[in-house]
Amino acid sequence: xSHTEWSRQALPAMLDDLRTxxxxxxxxxxxxxxxxxxDTIRAWAFDRLGEPDTEARHTDTVRGDVLELGYAGTAPGTxxxxxxxxxxxxxxxxTGWPYTDEDGRVTGPGAxxxxxxxxxSVWALRGLRELGLPHPSVxxxxxxxEEIGSPHSRPYIEAASEGALATLxxxxxxxxxxxxxxxxxxxxxxxxxxxxxxxxxxxxAGASAIHALAEIVGQLASAGSRELGTTVxxxxxxxxxxxxxxxxxxxxxxxxxxxxxxxxDRIDKVFAGLEAADPxxxxxxxxxxxxxxxxxxxxxxxxxxTARKVAADEGWQLEETAVGGxxxxxxxxxxxxxxxxxxxxxxxxAHARDEHILTRHIPERTALAIGLxxxxx
Numbered sequence: 001x002s003h004t005e006w007s008r009q010a011l012p013a014m015l016d017d018l019r020t021x022x023x024x025x026x027x028x029x030x031x032x033x034x035x036x037x038x039d040t041i042r043a044w045a046f047d048r049l050g051e052p053d054t055e056a057r058h059t060d061t062v063r064g065d066v067l068e069l070g071y072a073g074t075a076p077g078t079x080x081x082x083x084x085x086x087x088x089x090x091x092x093x094x095t096g097w098p099y100t101d102e103d104g105r106v107t108g109p110g111a112x113x114x115x116x117x118x119x120x121s122v123w124a125l126r127g128l129r130e131l132g133l134p135h136p137s138v139x140x141x142x143x144x145x146e147e148i149g150s151p152h153s154r155p156y157i158e159a160a161s162e163g164a165l166a167t168l169x170x171x172x173x174x175x176x177x178x179x180x181x182x183x184x185x186x187x188x189x190x191x192x193x194x195x196x197x198x199x200x201x202x203x204x205a206g207a208s209a210i211h212a213l214a215e216i217v218g219q220l221a222s223a224g225s226r227e228l229g230t231t232v233x234x235x236x237x238x239x240x241x242x243x244x245x246x247x248x249x250x251x252x253x254x255x256x257x258x259x260x261x262x263x264x265d266r267i268d269k270v271f272a273g274l275e276a277a278d279p280x281x282x283x284x285x286x287x288x289x290x291x292x293x294x295x296x297x298x299x300x301x302x303x304x305x306t307a308r309k310v311a312a313d314e315g316w317q318l319e320e321t322a323v324g325g326x327x328x329x330x331x332x333x334x335x336x337x338x339x340x341x342x343x344x345x346x347x348x349x350a351h352a353r354d355e356h357i358l359t360r361h362i363p364e365r366t367a368l369a370i371g372l373x374x375x376x377x
Contacts, residue, residue, distance in 0.1 A: 003367035003368075003370045006131055007123075007362070007363035007364070007366040010363075010366070011359070014120070017044065017048075017119045017123075018119050019099050020040070021041065022094075023094060024036065024037040024041070024085075025037075025091045025109070026144065027087060028064070028086040028087070028144070028146075028147045030091045031061075031063070031064070034065070034086060037064075037144070038065050041085055041118070042067055045122055048122050048126055049069075049122060052071055053070050053072045054069070054139075055069055056068040058153075063144065063145040064085065064086050064153075066141065066153045067140075067141070067142045068140065068142075068156070068160060070138070073138060077164075077376065077377075078137045078165065079136050079137070079138055079164060079165050079166050079373050079376055080139050080141060080167040081124075082157065082167060082329070083117055083118035083121050083142055083169075084114060084142070084144065084145075084146030084328065085118060085144050086143075086145060086146060087113070087115075088147050088351050089109035089110055093109045094108070099111070101359070104359050105357070106347075106359055107355060107357075108355075111357055112172050112345050112350055112355045112356060112357050114171050114345070116344055116362070117170030117172060117345060118170060120365060121170045123366055124366055124370050125138050131370070135376075135377050136376055136377055138373065141157060146327070146328055149290040149291065157332065161331075161332045161337050164338075166303050166372075166376055168343055169328060169341040169342070169343065170343050171329070171341055172344045172346075173344060174321050174323055175348075176361065177319040177321040178318065178319070179340075180301075180320040180341070181295055181323070182329065183229065183257040183258055183324045183326060184259075184261070184289060184292045184293035186256035186257075186258070186267065186290060187254070188254045188285055188288075189253055190216060190220070190251060190254060191249065191250070191285075191286075192212045192239075192249070192276060192281055193209055193248065193249050193281065194209035194210075194246070194247060194248050194281040195207040195246070196241075196248035198246070199243075200244060205246075206248075207281050208278075208281075209240075209281055210247040211278075212278060212283070213237070213239060215277060216283065217252060219270070219274060220254060220270070225263070228260055229257075229258065229260065230257065230258045230260070230267070231255075233254065233255045233256075234254050236253035237251070238250065238252075239251060259322070260293065261292060261295065261334075271285045291326040293333075294326070294327070294329055294341070297336050297338075299337060300338050303338045303340050306372060306375050307340060307372050310375055311371075316364060345358075345361075346365065
């Protein structure tokens with residue numbers, strides 16, 4: 001039996017599991033629901049795969065816990081499978097947007113990003129066993145803070161990927177393509193502090209923070225580079241207390257995306273050099289680089305070549321792509337380690353109400369994971 005045939009037979013059970021996982025509402029900022037979610041996922045994984053050979057749970061008082069489950073293989077080495085269980089959808093979303101499976105299309109909060117990928121990763125190991133295929137040991141890492149930058153889970157991801165034959169990230173694909181490059185992300189807040197005054201009675205006594213911030217926004221916008229793949233987006237802006245008051249304070253939130261690691265240093269210098277024309281206005285910057293860019297390295301290129309051969313053996317052509325969004329794969333890539341991303345769902349609408357999965361692709365995606373892990377034996 002081929003990997004795809006086995007996965008096709010397993011599809012109804014996988015969809016049942018997907019419903020269970022989607023109906024766990026696990027918003028990144030709802031700690032009680034995240035705890036309930038990972039408890040349920042742990043019990044479900046045990047039911048599908050048996051008790052693991054190793055287990056570790058890394059707790060946090062605010063963010064979702066990290067759960068690591070290790071299962072011994074039949075060949076040397078370890079493959080790390082990364083999946084996050086948190087979603088961007090607030091608790092209660094399911095009430096107005098229930099899980100639906102109609103005409104080969106599944107919808108529901110978090111189904112595409114990325115609860116199907118989590119389900120597929122577990123079923124991939126089950127498939128390896130039932131098909132009797134040789135495979136390295138498999139370590140699952142489930143984290144509950146990916147949508148907010150993985151501040152708690154990052155060190156555990158980096159540690160778990162050390163020495164791994166490969167790290168496979170089960171984020172959703174882009175139209176079936178694996179993601180071999182992602183942009184790095186920086187999140188910054190810029191604050192201008194001026195001098196308040198009466199805009200009519202004494203218009204020149206004050207120093208407007210809003211006027212200064214308008215200058216700064218222009219400086220930030222011009223810092224992007226289409227040629228280098230760098231974007232600088234001022235997404236929020238606020239300030240002032242009244243239209244007849246010279247604004248004493250104003251601020252903006254900035255999202256930066258970079259394709260080239262060297263651009264991080266350049267953008268840091270841009271932020272460090274921000275200043276207002278009026279010397280009475282001071283400018284401060286807070287924030288950090290949330291994720292480094294995921295750029296193709298030699299081990300990852302070799303891993304993609306293996307994945308492409310696995311897909312060809314199953315009768316279809318696998319492509320790769322670069323995307324602007326970031327994932328936990330960025331951390332692994334920045335360390336020079338082999339990583340592939342986008343092994344999860346085919347569909348669309350991440351972070352949107354039209355989030356959906358095309359179920360006809362689930363068997364081939366699961367078969368790809370089965371074949372790729374076995375090929376690393």
